[in-house]
Amino acid sequence: xxxxxQNSGPLSVPEGAIASLNCTYSDRGSQSFFWYRQYSxxxxxxxxxxxxNGDKEDGRFTAQLNKASQYVSLLIRDSQxxxxxxxxxxxxxxxxxxxxxxxxxxxLP
Amino acid sequence: xxxxxxxxxxxxTQMGQEVILRCVPISNHLYFYWYRQxxxxxxxxxxxxxxxxxxxxxxxxxxxxxxxxxxxxxFTLKIRSTKLExxxxxxxxxxxxxxxxxxxxxxxxxxxxxT
Numbered sequence: 706x707x708x709x710x711q712n713s714g715p716l717s718v719p720e721g722a723i724a725s726l727n728c729t730y731s732d733r734g735s736q737s738f739f740w741y742r743q744y745s746x747x748x749x750x751x752x753x754x755x756x757x758n759g760d761k762e763d764g765r766f767t768a769q770l771n772k773a774s775q776y777v778s779l780l781i782r783d784s785q786x787x788x789x790x791x792x793x794x795x796x797x798x799x800x801x802x803x804x805x806x807x808x809x810x811x812x813l814p
Numbered sequence: 815x816x817x818x819x820x821x822x823x824x825x826x827t828q829m830g831q832e833v834i835l836r837c838v839p840i841s842n843h844l845y846f847y848w849y850r851q852x853x854x855x856x857x858x859x860x861x862x863x864x865x866x867x868x869x870x871x872x873x874x875x876x877x878x879x880x881x882x883x884x885x886x887x888x889f890t891l892k893i894r895s896t897k898l899e900x901x902x903x904x905x906x907x908x909x910x911x912x913x914x915x916x917x918x919x920x921x922x923x924x925x926x927x928x929t
């Protein structure tokens with residue numbers, strides 16, 4: 706069973722700070738990685754996808770991938786209270802997507 | 815902007831009954847998924863569907879479950895003889911083709927409560 710691991714949190718950061726969310730995965734052959742945001746009681750919402758080693762930026766979000774270390778992270782710059790949610794890391798596995806348990810982020814005003 | 819829709823938003827059923835959860839994926843998408851999320855737990859893959867057949871299914875997706883694409887737009891999940899432990903949020907997702915082929919988009923979910 707392929708595993709995706711995340712710290713459950715909660716991760717608390719002050720408004721305006723950088724939030725750093727981390728994810729590790731067990732399958733060295735994985736090629737496609739995703740970050741989702743899930744507000745309480747809502748469905749996952751795709752934030753970023755990343756397929757190559759290095760950084761990928763989209764607005765305040767930066768995804769970082771290191772396949773050698775089997776590690777993917779998400780940085781949120783200038784964190785806002787509206788960013789408070791659970792962030793899910795997902796890894797594509799064949800036609801399946803394996804989700805981590807999520808990290809709960811709390812941005813304090 | 816196109817989106818995945820699901821009905822009903824909340825379904826309450828008695829143990830042993832059958833339920834059908836409905837989804838309308840994004841119109842030009844080709845891959846369809848059902849996921850389950852028990853309250854407070856992680857999103858769990860149930861089944862993927864492509865070209866009118868199941869492409870992968872998890873251990874959770876046993877004979878109690880079935881999926882169907884009865885027409886060109888709907889994608890359904892049937893749960894037979896529901897059990898208390900089937901109570902969860904059920905999410906449908908779809909993904910398309912092109913440069914964003916692996917990016918899945920989720921519907922709002924159906925909350926299933928089995929009493």
